[in-house]
Amino acid sequence: MNLNHRQQDILQRVRQTGSVAIEELASQFDVTPQTIRRDINILCESGLLRRFHGGAGLPSSVENIAYPTRQVLHHEEKRRIGRLVAQHIPDQSSLLINLGTTTEEVAKALVDHADMRVITNNLNVALLLSDNPSFEVIVAGGVVRRRDRGVIGEATIDFIKQFKVDFGIIGISGIDLDGTLLDFDYREVRVSQAIIANSRQVLLVTDHSKFGRNAMVRLGSLSEVDMLFTDQPPPAAMSELLAQAEVQVFVA
Structure with a gap:
């Protein structure tokens, strides 16, 4: 749209x-x-x-947009972001990938890579990447959330903590103008925090509609991110925070 x-x-x-x-x-x-x-x-x-x-x-800070709506919302922008991220991921990399329609576009763009090792709590991502015979796709255990096939819970967090990967690729529901990363489900947030803690480089993937968007659960800060991939330049105040934190910004 x-x-x-x-x-x-x-x-x-x-x-x-x-x-x-x-x-x-x-x-x-x-x-x-x-x-x-x-x-x-x-x-x-x-x-x-x-x-x-x-x-x-502003929309509710308590409940996210329905998953089918998010799949089509800003789809072309998310597709461009996915392709740009894929250009920065070399073959034979290890990845952690979380929930979200933008991370699913990243997965689609990675399918033609070779010899990747991917750990994910996103069953949609797992299905997409398992089509490549050179990939090893590992699905985190836990409770499957029916609305978007995301896996969450304490078992998911414990599983992710076993790894240390090259790249953690995370989506987000909102970024406050003060640089706070926001989401709607505290259980999903805890999984994303584990991904950040167990990745050598953290890649945040989000379209421009998340800039300034409200959500009730704090995930972390832009300062915990190494690279931001988006489709439009962030607002001036956010750009200043990104520069101070030395976060690389890539605009698709």
């Missing part, structure tokens, strides 16, 4: 202020309230905003 410039501006305003009023936006953009309502509806149907009477605000 591609947002037009006005829709992107509306989304950015909500992230800065917390909410917007339809009449106020119509005046600012010099369009009819009906036009703004259509924009708001598109953003709400995509899970990026939440409607209330007379305006819109």
Whole structure:
């Protein structure tokens, strides 16, 4: 899904202020309230905003967008990110890969590599990569989350702690403008933290819609990441934090 410039501006305003009023936006953009309502509806149907009477605000910090919706949301951007990440992963590497639709696009882009060793708690990633006969794919044990085939729980964390890999590839639900990495499920967050702790280099993969997005569980900080792969330059405040932490930024 591609947002037009006005829709992107509306989304950015909500992230800065917390909410917007339809009449106020119509005046600012010099369009009819009906036009703004259509924009708001598109953003709400995509899970990026939440409607209330007379305006819109940030989506819930408690619950993520449904997995089927996330699969199609910004799909082309995620595909570009996946291809760019694959260019930075040499053959014969060892990887830890977590849950998420963007990490699944990375897996698709890695299928043509050779002699990889991959540990994952994402059954979708495992199925994708097991098509390559030169790969060894190891699935972490634990509880399978039906909605997205993610594996989570204490057994998952204990399993991941057995390894030390070349690259940890993680997706995220949101990045606060202060550099905090955010997600919705504390059990999923603990698995991602184990991946960060047991990877020599941490690659964060996320499309631009996660910049400034709200979620209730703290995963960590941008300073714990070595490389950020995205599809648009981050906001200025976030770019400054990335530079201070010496995080390499790659824009697909």
